[in-house]
Amino acid sequence: MKRRGVGKRRGVGKRRGVGKRRGLDARIRDAVADPVLARNVLRATDTSTAHRRAVVAERPDWEALRARAGTLRAHVLTHLDRYVETFAENARARGTRVHAALDAEEARRIVLDLVGRRDCRRILKSKSMTTEEIELGPALEAEGFFPLETDLGEYIVQLAGEPPSHITAPALHKSAEQIRDLFRREGVLEGRGDPPRDHDALAEWLSLKAREHLRPRLLDADLGITGANFLVAETGTVVLVENEGNIRFTTTTPPLQIAVVGIEKVIPRIEDLATLLPLLTRSATGQRATTYTSLLSGPLEELHVILLDAGRSALLRDEADREILRCIRCGACMNVCPVYRTVGGHAYGSAYPGPIGALVTPLLRGEAEDFELPFLSSLCGACTEVCPVGTDPHGHLLRQRGRVDERGERSLAERLAFRAWRWVMASPRRYRIAGRLARALQDPLLRAGLLAPWTRYREAPRIARRSFREHWSRHGPPSRPTP
Template structure:
C-alpha cells in the first residue's frame, strides 16, 4: 500500500488489503489503551489541556514577536538560523548546506517536516541516500514508502511483514524467533546492530523538533530509541528543520506540553530520551519552515488548527483512519488533523475532499490534548468545499433533489413510501454495492414516525 493513484483508488486499495486494516486496528488499539491508562493517572488532565490551548493560542497570536526572540537567542548560543518560505526553499537550503560541507553520509532522525518538504527525494536526486535512524522510518524507507502515521511511521506493518522485509534486505540472515513477543524485540535489536556502525560514520545529521523555546533559543526533542541523540552527537553538522508553529514562549511551558504529548502519543509518562539543544553542538543549523503556516495563521478561523502538537491521538481514535490507515490520505499528515492541514498547507485539488473522510463523531476533538475542535473545522471546510463548487456534479444534483423533496411534504411522503419498497430490492440486486461492500445495507423501519404517531398516539408524552 502506498500513496499512488487518486483518493478513491487509495481508499479502495486500503480496504481491500488483506492485512493492513487489521494491523492498523491492532496498533491503534494498543496506543489508545496505554494512553487511557496514563491519562487516568492525571486528575489535572483537563486543566493541562486548557493551559496548553491557552499557551498555543497566545504564541500563535504573537508569533512574530516569539520568532524574533527565538532567532536572537538561538544565534546568541551559536546556532545558524535560516528561513524557508516553502518546501522548495527548505530543500534548497539543506541540500546546499550538505554540498558545502562535503557531506556524503547523511543521517535522518524522524521528522514530519522533512517528509512534508520531501527532503529525502531532494537528496536522492543529488545522489545521496540519507539513512533513516528511527526504526519505523527505517522500515518504511526499506519498503520505499512514506510513513503512515505521524508518531508511528510503520504502524501499518505487522511484525511478520517486517521480519520478511529485514530478511529480504539483508538486515538479518532470515533466522527469526517464532514467538511473537520475542520477535518484536529481536527485530529492534537486529535493526540496531545493522544501523549502529553507519550511525557513527556519518557527517551530517538531520532532525525535526517537537518544540522550539523562544526565551532560550532551544530546540526540544523527545524520542524513545536514542537515535536522535546519536544523530546530533555523532555528526559534526546538525540541521533541524522545524515548522514555525512549534514555538513556545518559555522553557516552563514544556512542563505543560510534554505530559500531554507523551501520554497522547505513546501512552508514556515520559519518553526514554529528552533533548534540549541550546548551542551545545559543534555546528547547528535551524531551518524555520513556513510552507503555508503564516497564511493559515492570518485567517482567525484556521488559527487554532495550528495548536497541533503532532501527538497522533486523533488518528488512533478516528474510525476512518482506523479502517484505511495513513497512506490513503495522500500526504504527510493523515487522519483528522491531516484532513485539515493538507487543504490548508498544500491545497491541491484532492486535498479539499479530505474533510469528507470523517464520520464527524467528534472523538478526535475529545481526545485532542490541545483542545482543537477538529470535527467543527472539518464541517466548516466541507461547507467551504461545497461553496467553492469542489464537490462532484452527481453529489450536488442529489442534494438539490433532496432539498426539493424535503420542502414538499406530500412529495416527501410519496418518495419515502417508494424508497421503503425499493431499497431492499436495490440492495439485493447489488445496486448499492459501493455502500454495502463495507457496511450493512440500510433497512427501512417497518413503520415511519408519522405512521406510529397516527396509529399509536403520543404514548411517551407523560414520560419525563
C-alpha cells in the same frame, strides 16, 4: 553537485514519496482491499488508544491541562511573528544558525547547500514529519545523498521503499511477520540467528536485531537531520522527544546538525514544556514521559535551524484556520478516526494523514485532489474529543467541506441530491412520504445495484419496517419500568 553512489548501502536511502503516484480513489480501493493492512492498523491503533486512555485516567487535571495548552497555543499563534523573532535572536546568540524558508523548495535548497558545502557522505536522519512534508529524502537522493533513517519505524518503511503511514508510528501498518520477511530480504538478519515464532517475542527480537544492525552506523556520521517537537523562544532551544535514543545519536555524533521545523512549533517559555510535554507523550504513545527528551540550546559544533513557513503564515491570517496550527502532532486523532483505522495512512497521499492530515494538506499543499481529503471522515467527532490542544479537527472538517460547496466544486449529482435532501427535511409531511418511499424502494434499489458505489465496502443500514411515529401512534408511549 550531483554525486553518484555516495553513502549508498544496502537498504539505505530507497526513494519514497508520500504515496501520490496513484489517485485518491485508487489508493483507498487498494487499502480497503487489503485485510492484512486493516488488521495491522486496527491492532496498533487499538493498543495506542488503550495506553492513552490508561495514562490520561491517571491525571484528574487532564481537562484543565488541555484547556491550559489550548489557551497557550492560541496565544502563541496570535503573536507568532514576535515569538519566532525572539527564538531566532536567542538561538543566534547561543551560536545556532537560523534560516527562514518560505516554502518547501527553499528549505530543501538550504539543506542541499549545507550538505554539498560540507561534503557530507554519511547522513543520519531522525523521524520528522516536516522533512516528509518538504520531501527532503527524495531531494537528497536525487543529488546522490542517501540519509539513513535512524528511527526503527522510519528505517522499516525506508527499507520497504514506502512513506510513513502514521506521524508517530511510521510502520504501524506492518506486522512483525512482514517486518521479519523484509529484514531477511534486505540482509538485516544476516548472521543474527533464527527468529522466534511467538508474535510478541518476534517483535522484541526484531527490534533488538535492528538495533545491532543500526548501532555501528550511528557512531560515524557527517550530518544529522532532525525535526523538532518545540522551539523555545526565550532560550533559543530545540526540543526533541523520542524513545529509541536515535535522536541523541543524530544530534551528538555528527559535527553538523540541521533541524527543519515548522514555524508554528515555537512556544514562549521553557516552563510551557510542563504543560505541553505530558499532553504530547500521553496522547502520542500512552507514556507519562518519553524515554529521552533532548533540549539543544546551541550547537555542539554546528547547528542550523531551518524555520519553515510553507503556507503557515497564510493560515495564520484566517482567525478560524489559525486554530489548526495548534496541533502538536501527537497522532491521537488518527488512532480514533474510523476512516484512518480502515484505510491506514498511505491512502491520504500526504505526509500528514488522518483528520489533521485531511485539514492541513489542502491548506498547506493545496493540490486539486487534496480538497477531497476533508471528505475522508465519518464526522463522528472522536478526533475533537481526544485532541490535547483543542484543535477541533471535526469543526474544521465541516468548515472545509463547506468551502468545497461555496466554490461550487461538488458534482451536479451531489448538488441535486443535497438540494433534494434539504427540500425533504424542511417539511414533516415530505419527510413522512420520503420515509415511506425509502422503505418501499430500499430492496429494489439495492438489488438493481444503484447504491453500489456506497455499498461496495459497507452494508447499507436497513430502514425499519415502521417509523417511530407510526409505532408510537399504534402502540402509545412505552410503559415505564416500576421503580
